[in-house]
Amino acid sequence: MGERARERRDISAKTRVYCLIGDPVGHSLSPFIMNRAFERAGLDGVYVALRVSREDLPAAVAGLKAVGVRGANVTYPHKEAVLRFAGHRSRRAEILGAANTLHFTGEGTRAHNTDAPGVALALRRFGGSSLEGERVTIFGAGGAGRAAALGVLEAGASTVVFCERFPEVVEEGVDRLKRRFPDRSLSVLPMTGGEAVRRKSAVAESDVLINATPVVAGDDTSGSLIADSGTIRPDQVCFEFTYHPRSTAFIEIAGARGATCLDGLCLLVAQALESFRRWTGLEFEMEEMARALAEHTGSPLVGGKEPA
Numbered sequence: 365m366g367e368r369a370r371e372r373r374d375i376s377a378k379t380r381v382y383c384l385i386g387d388p389v390g391h392s393l394s395p396f397i398m399n400r401a402f403e404r405a406g407l408d409g410v411y412v413a414l415r416v417s418r419e420d421l422p423a424a425v426a427g428l429k430a431v432g433v434r435g436a437n438v439t440y441p442h443k444e445a446v447l448r449f450a451g452h453r454s455r456r457a458e459i460l461g462a463a464n465t466l467h468f469t470g471e472g473t474r475a476h477n478t479d480a481p482g483v484a485l486a487l488r489r490f491g492g493s494s495l496e497g498e499r500v501t502i503f504g505a506g507g508a509g510r511a512a513a514l515g516v517l518e519a520g521a522s523t524v525v526f527c528e529r530f531p532e533v534v535e536e537g538v539d540r541l542k543r544r545f546p547d548r549s550l551s552v553l554p555m556t557g558g559e560a561v562r563r564k565s566a567v568a569e570s571d572v573l574i575n576a577t578p579v580v581a582g583d584d585t586s587g588s589l590i591a592d593s594g595t596i597r598p599d600q601v602c603f604e605f606t607y608h609p610r611s612t613a614f615i616e617i618a619g620a621r622g623a624t625c626l627d628g629l630c631l632l633v634a635q636a637l638e639s640f641r642r643w644t645g646l647e648f649e650m651e652e653m654a655r656a657l658a659e660h661t662g663s664p665l666v667g668g669k670e671p672a
Contacts, residue, residue, distance in 0.1 A: 374408075376408070379408050380408060380410075380434045381409070381410055381411075382398060382409060382410070382412075382433065382434055382436065382643065383411060383412050383414050383428065383433060383435075383436050384411070384412075384414065384436065384437045384438075384439060385414050385415075385421075385424060385425075385428075385436055386416065386439030386442060387415050387418070387440070389413040389414065389415050392439070393607075393632060393657060394411070394632070394636060396657065397632065397653060397657060398636060398639075398640065400653065400656060401636070401640050401648040405644070405648065407644060407646075409434075416442065418442070421442055421445055421449075422449065425446065425466070426449070428466075429468045434467075435467050435468060435643040436468075437464060437465055437636075437639055438463060438464050438466060443462040443463060443507060444461055444462045446463055446466065447461070450472075450475035451471075451472035451474070452473070452474045452475065453475045454476045454477060456476065456480050456514060459541065460477050460479075460480065460537070460540075461537065462477060464476075464478055465478050465639045465642055467642055476642055477511065478638035478639050479507075479508065479515070480518065482515065482636075482638050483512045483516065483574075483603075483631065484515040484516055484519040485515075485634040485650075486603070486626060486630045486631050487601060487626070489634070489650055489651070490630040490650075491601040491624055491626050491630075493571070493601050495519035495520050495572070496521075497520060497521070497522045498520075498572060499525075499569055499570045499571050499572070500512075500516045500521050500524050500525070500570060500571065500573075501524075501525045501570040501572070501573050501574070502524060502526050502574045503555070503573075503574065503575045503577050504527075504528060504529075505526040505528040505534040505537065505538055506528075506534065506576065506577075508576040509574070510534070510541060512574050512605075513526070513550070514544075517544075517545050521572075522548060523548065523550075524541075524548070525550075525551050525552075525553060525570070526538065526551070526552045527552075527554075527555050527563055527589070528553070528554065529555040529556070531552045531553075531554055535552075538550065553566065563591065564592055564595060567590060567591075567592075567595045568595040571599075572601045572603065573590075573596075573602045573603070573623075574603045575589060575604050575605060575612070575614045579612050579614075584612055584613050586604070587614060590614065590617050590618070593617050593620075596618050596622075598622035598623060599623075601623065601624045601625075601626065602623045602625050603626045603630075604625070604626065604666075605628050607627055608628075610627060610628075610661070610663045610666075611627075615627060615666060619666075625666050626666060627666035629666070630654065630666070632657070633650055633654050633657060634650065636653075637650055
């Protein structure tokens with residue numbers, strides 16, 4: 365009997381249910397990661413992806429809790445809105461104004477943000493970065509960019525420079541980070557315009573470069589983030605959050621210059637580990653999971669340097 369059929373047969377009335385909610389979710393690799401994690405840990409759990417529209421979110425969250433779902437990951441477009449339905453919000457979720465993990469317990473619904481620690485974990489485990497005292501430039505100060513900043517600042521980064529297309533739009537979110545880390549250097553530069561010299565300096569002086577801006581397959585403009593590829597050094601780590609498409613101009617340019625490169629699968633695995641730990645108190649082996657995920661997608665993993 366095939367593996368899929370065996371897994372279906374093993375699901376029983378005692379199986380604990382977990383899920384992903386978002387719109388869309390059909391492309392998600394989270395079910396592969398989580399179901400493999402449950403299997404490896406010997407836990408009777410199953411994880412499914414559920415498409416939930418904006419208007420159905422209140423009913424969906426209430427329904428998940430009512431029927432006994434143990435936990436849920438939350439993706440676009442619900443990360444901010446879902447906070448309204450949580451009785452307890454973690455400190456990270458409060459700072460970022462967004463949650464990507466819900467834990468349904470006897471005490472109520474708890475909202476967490478594993479994006480932030482996931483970024484730091486991926487950089488340490490797959491990129492070899494210590495982050496302590498390091499300088500980080502982040503392209504994009506939206507939700508993903510601010511989560512990245514929180515993660516690296518918690519891990520000890522000394523400087524974060526955001527390069528953002530609409531600085532005025534993200535001002536409030538960046539200010540929350542500044543209040544949380546008053547002893548660190550946080551600044552925002554416009555992505556375009558008259559700050560080209562400062563942007564080039566930020567890239568050249570950074571230990572870690574993160575692209576937290578969307579990349580659209582067939583219209584990849586991420587290479588323009590690095591205006592002068594000569595500023596990229598072999599001792600830098602360049603982290604591309606996107607995994608659709610798997611290869612971007614940002615990564616290709618950085619890789620050609622000899623930098624250590626990480627792609628979105630590294631982040632996905634690290635975020636999943638943080639959620640899995642919240643729900644079960646257990647961990648899975650990140651490197652093994654990353655290799656399995658790369659094999660599952662039929663595309664080699666970008667990353668894998670030994671931790672510093």
